[in-house]
Amino acid sequence: MASSTLLLFSVFTLFFLASSSEENIPLTITLPLTSTFTSKPSMNSTVFLQELASASMSRAHYLKNGNSPNNSSRIKTPLFPRSYGYHTIPLSFGTPPQKLSYLVDTGSHVVWAPCTTHYKCINCSLSDPKNVPIFNPQLSTSSKTLSCKNPKCPGGCPSCNGNSKNCSHACPPYHLQYGSGAESGYFLLENLHLPGKTIHNFLVGCTTTGFREISTDALAGFGRSMFSLPVQMGVKKFAYCLNSHYFDDTRNSSRLIFDYRDGDTKGLSYTPFLNNPPNRKIYYYLGVKGMMIGNKLLAIPSKYLAPGSDGRGGVMVDSGDTYGYMTRPVFKIVTNELKKQMSKYRRSREVEKAFGFTPCYNFTGHKSLKIPNLIYHFTGGATMVVLGKRYFTFLPRIPFGCFSVSTDTDKTLEVIPALSIILGNYMQVNHYIEFDLKNNRLGLRPQTC
Numbered sequence: 502m503a504s505s506t507l508l509l510f511s512v513f514t515l516f517f518l519a520s521s522s523e524e525n526i527p528l529t530i531t532l533p534l535t536s537t538f539t540s541k542p543s544m545n546s547t548v549f550l551q552e553l554a555s556a557s558m559s560r561a562h563y564l565k566n567g568n569s570p571n572n573s574s575r576i577k578t579p580l581f582p583r584s585y586g587y588h589t590i591p592l593s594f595g596t597p598p599q600k601l602s603y604l605v606d607t608g609s610h611v612v613w614a615p616c617t618t619h620y621k622c623i624n625c626s627l628s629d630p631k632n633v634p635i636f637n638p639q640l641s642t643s644s645k646t647l648s649c650k651n652p653k654c655p656g657g658c659p660s661c662n663g664n665s666k667n668c669s670h671a672c673p674p675y676h677l678q679y680g681s682g683a684e685s686g687y688f689l690l691e692n693l694h695l696p697g698k699t700i701h702n703f704l705v706g707c708t709t710t711g712f713r714e715i716s717t718d719a720l721a722g723f724g725r726s727m728f729s730l731p732v733q734m735g736v737k738k739f740a741y742c743l744n745s746h747y748f749d750d751t752r753n754s755s756r757l758i759f760d761y762r763d764g765d766t767k768g769l770s771y772t773p774f775l776n777n778p779p780n781r782k783i784y785y786y787l788g789v790k791g792m793m794i795g796n797k798l799l800a801i802p803s804k805y806l807a808p809g810s811d812g813r814g815g816v817m818v819d820s821g822d823t824y825g826y827m828t829r830p831v832f833k834i835v836t837n838e839l840k841k842q843m844s845k846y847r848r849s850r851e852v853e854k855a856f857g858f859t860p861c862y863n864f865t866g867h868k869s870l871k872i873p874n875l876i877y878h879f880t881g882g883a884t885m886v887v888l889g890k891r892y893f894t895f896l897p898r899i900p901f902g903c904f905s906v907s908t909d910t911d912k913t914l915e916v917i918p919a920l921s922i923i924l925g926n927y928m929q930v931n932h933y934i935e936f937d938l939k940n941n942r943l944g945l946r947p948q949t950c
Contacts, residue, residue, distance in 0.1 A: 527696075527698055527761070528760070528761055528762055529759065529760050529761065529762070530696055530697065530698060530734075530758075530759040531757070531758050531759075532590045532756070532759075533590065533755075533757075534588055534589070534741055534743070534744070534756055587604045587606075587823070587926065588741075588744075588820065588926060589602040589603055589604055589605065589718055590602070590603055590605055590721065590757050591603070592719070592721065592730075593695075594614070594641070594693055594703070594705055595638070595641030595643060595644060595692065596643035596644075596692055597640075597641075599636050599637065599640065601634050601635075601636060601718070601719045602718050602719065603718065603720060603721040604716060604719070604720045605721060605723060605757065605820050605821075606720055606722055606723060606819075607723045607724060607785055607819055607820045608724065608783075608784060608817070608819035608820070608821045608822060609677070609679065609720065609723075609783070610722040610724035610729045611677060611706050611720075611722045611728045612703075612704070612705050612706065612719075612720070612721050612722055612728070612730050612733070613677070613686060613705060613706025613708045613719065613720055614635070614705065614706070614707070614708060614719035614720075615634065615708055615719060616637070616706075616707035616708050616709055617635065617639075617707065618635070618637060618639075619709060620635050620709055620710070620711075621709075622710075622711040622712070622714060622717050623710070623712045623713070624713045625682075625712075625713065625714050625716075634718075634719075636707065638691075638707060641691065641692075643691060643701075644689055645689060645702075646672075646688075646690075647671065647687075647688040647690055648669075648670075648672060649661070649671060649673065651690075653688075653690070653702075653704050654688070655672070655675075655728070656672060656673035656675075657673075658670055660673075671687065674686060674687045675687070675688065675706060677706075679714065682711070682712055682713040683712045684708045684712070684714070685710045685711075686706050686708035688704060688705070689705050689706075689707050690702045690703065690704060690705075691705050693705075700734060704728060722783075723936070724783035724784060724785075725777070725785065725938075726782070729783075731759065731936070732938070734759055735761070736759045736761055736938070737760060737762060737937070737938060738760045738762075738936060738938055738939060738940075739757065739760065739935070739936050739938075740757070740766070740933060740934060740935035740936065741755065741756070741758070741820075742932065742934070743926055743929050744930065755950040763939055763940070765944075766944055768933075768946050769935060769946050770882055770883040770884065770945065770946065771881055771943065772787055772788070772880055772883040772942060772943050773787075773788070773880065773881055773943075774786060774787065774941045774942055775788050775815065776808075777808070778808055778809075778815075784817050784819075785817060785818045785819075785936065785943065786808050786816065786817055787815070787816045787818065787880070787943060788806065788807040788808075788815070788816070788879065788880035789806040789878065789922070790806070790879065790880055791806075791878045792806075792835070792878070793874075793875075793876040794839055794842060794873050794876075795842055795873030795874060797842070799834050799835060799838060800834065802830075805828065805921040805922075806921065807880075808920065813920075813921075814921050815920050815921060815922075816877075816920070816921065816923075816924060817920050817923050817924065818924050818929075818934075818943065819923050819924065819925060819926075820925075820926045820929065821926070823925050823926060824894070824906055824907055824925050824927050825922070825925030825927065825928055826908065826922065826923040827906050827907075827908050828908065828909065828921040829908050829909045831921055831922060832906065832908035835875070835906075836859065836860060836904060839860065839873070840860055842873050843860075846862040846864060846867070846870075847862060848860055848862060849861045849863045852896070852901050852903060853903070856903060857910075858904060858905055858906075858907075859903070860903070860904055861901060861902065862902055863901055864901065865900045867900075870902075871889075872888075872889025872890065873889060874887060874888055875889075875928075877924075879943075881942070883943070883944075883945055885924075885928075885932065887928045891927060891928055891930055891931070892905060892906060892928055893905060894927075906925075931947065931949055932945050933946050933947075933948040933950075
């Protein structure tokens with residue numbers, strides 16, 4: 502879930518954001534990758550999946566064409582799948598601690614929560630905007646509003662005509678864009694409580710207004726900026742293994758690991774993070790040497806597989822995008838080969854029209870299905886094998902399934918420099934994925950989560 506903010510930041514100050522209450526930092530902190538249990542959406546499955554497809558497409562369009570930001574050695578936490586296609590961890594801010602579920606989003610870079618008793622969420626169709634868990638700074642003795650003079654303030658003191666020395670204003674409010682949704686609020690300094698560790702003066706957003714968000718959970722940005730959760734924690738790497746969500750809330754969880762140690766992790770193959778285009782600095786870009794459908798190597802031009810200096814091309818890892826995305830030329834090459842290998846199944850134009858995905862198939866009468874693997878060969882030697890059931894979405898209780906990767910409907914979008922592929926969380930399921938911030942690389946291996 503990529504975000505845009507009207508705030509400026511300097512990456513050179515990223516290590517001065519937060520301070521720990523302990524001199525002896527634990528080697529790791531593990532949190533449950535979990536969600537709080539919520540009721541299933543009050544809409545039929547067809548409308549629900551249409552909403553998810555639309556949200557995924559809006560996010561991909563924004564990532565491609567929206568404005569990018571200008572601006573223990575291990576800690577484990579539970580990681581839970583959510584019915585609306587995302588994953589959450591529990592985080593506790595404040596004194597005494599107030600625990601909320603936070604969406605894990607590697608495509609954005611700010612940590613924020615629905616905040617104050619006056620919080621409102623406008624057109625948030627998949628949640629109850631009147632019953633949103635909030636962080637209430639008035640109930641925390643450690644909550645401090647961020648001054649514009651504080652070096653952590655992204656916007657500085659614009660209302661003081663450049664004279665910040667004697668300025669008494671608060672840090673300017675933020676406005677974050679997430680595809681078709683948006684959030685507005687102001688920054689706080691707070692205590693973040695983790696297992697065996699407390700981080701003081703953590704920069705967290707107090708969101709007072711949301712608009713058209715698919716979820717009213719809080720959000721933890723894991724992107725490459727000074728504001729993100731792992732950077733403020735000072736970890737060298739973080740890793741997760743995503744459970745399948747199948748669009749139903751579940752109490753089963755996996756783990757998200759924050760690691761303060763350096764070095765290789767056993768069993769992982771690595772691919773380097775590539776230099777980002779100047780206007781997309783927070784994202785995790787990878788280079789791809791080749792892609793396959795089944796045993797067929799696809800003839801995809803290299804310009805789409807690694808980011809150029811103009812911002813065009815490249816592959817992005819985004820846990821905040823459900824289905825993922827392929828730019829139209831890549832999408833055509835992939836789906837043309839997929840259609841050849843699945844020619845024995847009957848296409849369903851009606852389902853394609855209803856959901857906006859293509860190709861879709863009617864599997865009536867087939868006792869078993871054979872959907873070829875989608876394989877990514879990354880630079881550095883790492884390989885990611887995505888099983889057919891991880892890039893196809895099957896409709897509940899009816900024998901239909903679709904290639905659930907979005908693409909551009911407007912061919913004119915291709916003239917705008919933009920990334921080529923987004924690896925959404927649906928494809929990442931049952932892979933152990935490590936973001937090695939110290940060594941600037943991604944590690945991965947297949948694993949049952």
